[in-house]
Amino acid sequence: MTFGSHCLLCIATAAIATAGHAATPSVPEFAPNPAVSWIALTGKLEPLSAGAGPVQDDPAFPQVTNDEFRATGRQPTQPIADLNNPILQPWAREEVRKYNALARADKALSPGTSCWPMGVPAVFLRRIQPLFFIQAHDKVLMVSQPNHEVRHIYLTDRHSENVKPSWYGESIGHYEGDELVVDTVGMTTKTYIDDFYTPHTDRLHVVEHVRMTDGGNRLEIRLQVEDPGAFTMPWNAIIRFRRVEPGRAENTAATSAVTAARPAGPLLEVNCAENPFSYFGDQSRPIPQATKLDF
Numbered sequence: 001m002t003f004g005s006h007c008l009l010c011i012a013t014a015a016i017a018t019a020g021h022a023a024t025p026s027v028p029e030f031a032p033n034p035a036v037s038w039i040a041l042t043g044k045l046e047p048l049s050a051g052a053g054p055v056q057d058d059p060a061f062p063q064v065t066n067d068e069f070r071a072t073g074r075q076p077t078q079p080i081a082d083l084n085n086p087i088l089q090p091w092a093r094e095e096v097r098k099y100n101a102l103a104r105a106d107k108a109l110s111p112g113t114s115c116w117p118m119g120v121p122a123v124f125l126r127r128i129q130p131l132f133f134i135q136a137h138d139k140v141l142m143v144s145q146p147n148h149e150v151r152h153i154y155l156t157d158r159h160s161e162n163v164k165p166s167w168y169g170e171s172i173g174h175y176e177g178d179e180l181v182v183d184t185v186g187m188t189t190k191t192y193i194d195d196f197y198t199p200h201t202d203r204l205h206v207v208e209h210v211r212m213t214d215g216g217n218r219l220e221i222r223l224q225v226e227d228p229g230a231f232t233m234p235w236n237a238i239i240r241f242r243r244v245e246p247g248r249a250e251n252t253a254a255t256s257a258v259t260a261a262r263p264a265g266p267l268l269e270v271n272c273a274e275n276p277f278s279y280f281g282d283q284s285r286p287i288p289q290a291t292k293l294d295f
Helices: 008-021 066-072 090-104
Strands: 037-040 131-135 139-144 149-154 170-176 179-185 205-213 218-226 235-244
Touching: none
Parallel strands: 149 170
Antiparallel strands: 037 131, 037 235, 131 139, 139 149, 170 179, 179 205, 205 218, 218 235
């Protein structure tokens, strides 16, 4: 199957799962058909109106995104973090400072550049690549189109006795009215919180409240994040998405086969790990490989 061809198995699975789930009207349908996807509006974790929030851009160095470049021609820049955020423990602040130094020297890359899985919540920060949902009676799958990273959310009320660290941790969930509530633990420390390379420890605990707004044209995920190993306090954030669906909400973003941005439609086959990059004369991180079964 070539790049850009439809992933027929994924489409069929999505259609079957969605059709079987539609019989329960009280459950929100994030994918009423397999062509529905969601694209982040800003690619940033945004603070709520009150309380501690996520690391943000340094006001002295506001980021120029690729979207702004396309609109204005301004030179894009890498995000530079505000180190004054009180949620950061000293060691975590030092790690972010190191990234800032690279960003200011134009030698920083986003965490997903080398095709490593992003983890939670960083997976939601891809600005132009779509996120798909597959809803079944016993689980919900979140599928990120680049590299077909699949996150399993098991519809149960308790975690495993011994959770083993993994790229997306162990996620359990349940529906509360029009929301899907997800509880995730056990994420490997190889992932980061955001594009500032904000680190975390193996004590990271993330709770998500996922719901549609604006008549189903918008999706929002409210995050509650705590990690006593990296943060001084629990904090909250929100990220918003727009619906993309043929005939209803076409994708208005610039499309590119290289970045996996594409017109509205079902999931495509996109193999990031087969295209390793080397930037700034340095070796890229090695392609992720599994040397043994993880189940």
